Amino acid sequence: MYSKIVEVSTYGPLELHPLTYLVKQVVEESCSGDGVVWLSVEGATPALLVLKKGREKEFVNYITKLIPITGWRHGNAYAHLTSTLIKTNIAIPIVKGELMLNSSEELYLLETRSVHNHKRKMFIEVHCNKK
Amino acid sequence: MAVDVKVYRVLVESSGYTAIDITEYVRSVVTEAGLVRGLAVVYAVERGCSVAEVEYELELLADLEVLLKNLGCVETDLCSVVLGREVIVPVVNGSLFLGQFKNIVLVDVSRAAGSKSVVIALEGVFKNS
Numbered sequence: 001m002y003s004k005i006v007e008v009s010t011y012g013p014l015e016l017h018p019l020t021y022l023v024k025q026v027v028e029e030s031c032s033g034d035g036v037v038w039l040s041v042e043g044a045t046p047a048l049l050v051l052k053k054g055r056e057k058e059f060v061n062y063i064t065k066l067i068p069i070t071g072w073r074h075g076n077a078y079a080h081l082t083s084t085l086i087k088t089n090i091a092i093p094i095v096k097g098e099l100m101l102n103s104s105e106e107l108y109l110l111e112t113r114s115v116h117n118h119k120r121k122m123f124i125e126v127h128c129n130k131k
Numbered sequence: 132m133a134v135d136v137k138v139y140r141v142l143v144e145s146s147g148y149t150a151i152d153i154t155e156y157v158r159s160v161v162t163e164a165g166l167v168r169g170l171a172v173v174y175a176v177e178r179g180c181s182v183a184e185v186e187y188e189l190e191l192l193a194d195l196e197v198l199l200k201n202l203g204c205v206e207t208d209l210c211s212v213v214l215g216r217e218v219i220v221p222v223v224n225g226s227l228f229l230g231q232f233k234n235i236v237l238v239d240v241s242r243a244a245g246s247k248s249v250v251i252a253l254e255g256v257f258k259n260s
Contacts, residue, residue, distance in 0.1 A: 001134055001255065003168060005223065038170060040221045042230035044186045067198060074191035081198050084185040088233070089219045123221040123228045125170065127134075 002030035003125040010046075010118045012111035013079070014064065016056045019048075019107045019122075023092070024099055026124050032097040033130025039107075040089045042121040045079040047086035047110040050101065056108075079112035086110065094128060135260050137164050137253045142246040143237055145180075150195070151237045152187040153249060157220065158227055160251045166222050169255010174217040176248040179241025181214035187234040199240070210240045222255060 004026065010017050019039075027037055041048055051059055067085065069078045092107070093100040101107060109120065139160050143151055157173055175182045185195060196205075204210040218235060221228035229235075239247060 001169070003221075003223075038219065038221070040219070040228055042228060042233075044184070044230060044232035044234075066202075072194040072197075074188060074194050077191055077194040080186055080191055081195060084183050084195065084214070085198075087215070087218075088184060091219070121228075121230075123223060125221060 001125065001127055003123065006122050006124065008109055008120045008122055010109065010111035010120055011116045013114040014060050015111050016108040017111060019109050020101060023107060023124065027094055027097065027099050027126060030126045030131065031094050031128035033128055034096065035094040035126055035128030036091055037094060037099065038089070038091050038125040040123040041109060045076065045083045045112045046088060046120055047083050047112065048088060048090040048107070049086055049110060050090070050105050050107050052104055053106050076113060082110070082112050133260055134255060135257055137257070139164070139251045141249050141251065143249055145237070145239045145244060145247045147239060147242045147244040149239055150192050151239070152234050153237045154235045156249070157235050157251055161222055161227065161253065162225065164253050165258035166253045167225055167256050167258055169222050169253060171220045171222055171227065172217055172252040173220065173235055174250045174252065175211065175237060176250055177241070179208060179211065179239055179243070180247055181211045181216055181238045182218050182249065183214045183236050183238050184218050184233050185236050186232040187236055205240050208240070210238065214238060
């Protein structure tokens with residue numbers, strides 16, 4: 001079991017930040033066999049998701065239709081509700097040291113809030129049968 | 132360091148159609164079990180129940196209720212599909228990796244009051260193992 005915490009710098013609102021490169025690095029240094037990588041982002045407003053590259057705008061349009069930015073009681077409810085619905089955790093299998101993502105797909109951190117140079121802590125844990 | 136799995140069941144009193152902050156239940160199970168690092172899977176067993184991660188703040192929970200109604204899952208008893216029945220929370224140095232505002236919440240859209248079962252499966256490195 002290998003785990004580490006990394007910091008990711010984000011901006012928003014509703015911006016998708018690619019993370020595949022980062023997770024690949026962690027998998028490369030920890031696993032050459034089969035396993036699984038668990039990812040979790042700290043906080044009550046971000047989200048983690050896998051999406052086909054090029055569909056970023058489509059996704060943001062979809063999520064804002066489902067969860068409009070305004071019209072809620074809580075100040076930034078849209079950010080919280082998006083995070084709750086999309087979730088802040090994800091698990092991706094590793095086969096022979098390779099992260100099981102298609103090359104056309106990307107793992108994203110969704111920064112929902114209107115922030116600039118915001119630091120998000122990410123927990124990454126790798127379970128693997130061969131170092 | 133050996134990796135082990137320990138599973139616990141806790142009973143949470145629900146009035147029915149409510150949301151209950153169960154973060155402290157999970158935290159105390161992690162502490163009592165002595166999980167130092169690993170993962171905590173928190174899973175709702177009962178019909179109509181989900182486990183979600185959301186800030187436990189009354190106005191936000193009211194917003195969540197509106198969202199679930201808008202999605203049509205309350206009347207159809209499908210909220211456990213939409214929200215999911217489990218969350219997986221990392222444990223780092225014996226602490227839940229959540230952040231300041233994220234709570235673990237049992238969302239019960241059933242109209243049935245009573246004790247609701249939540250299973251907490253811990254996987255990782257434990258003290259004294």
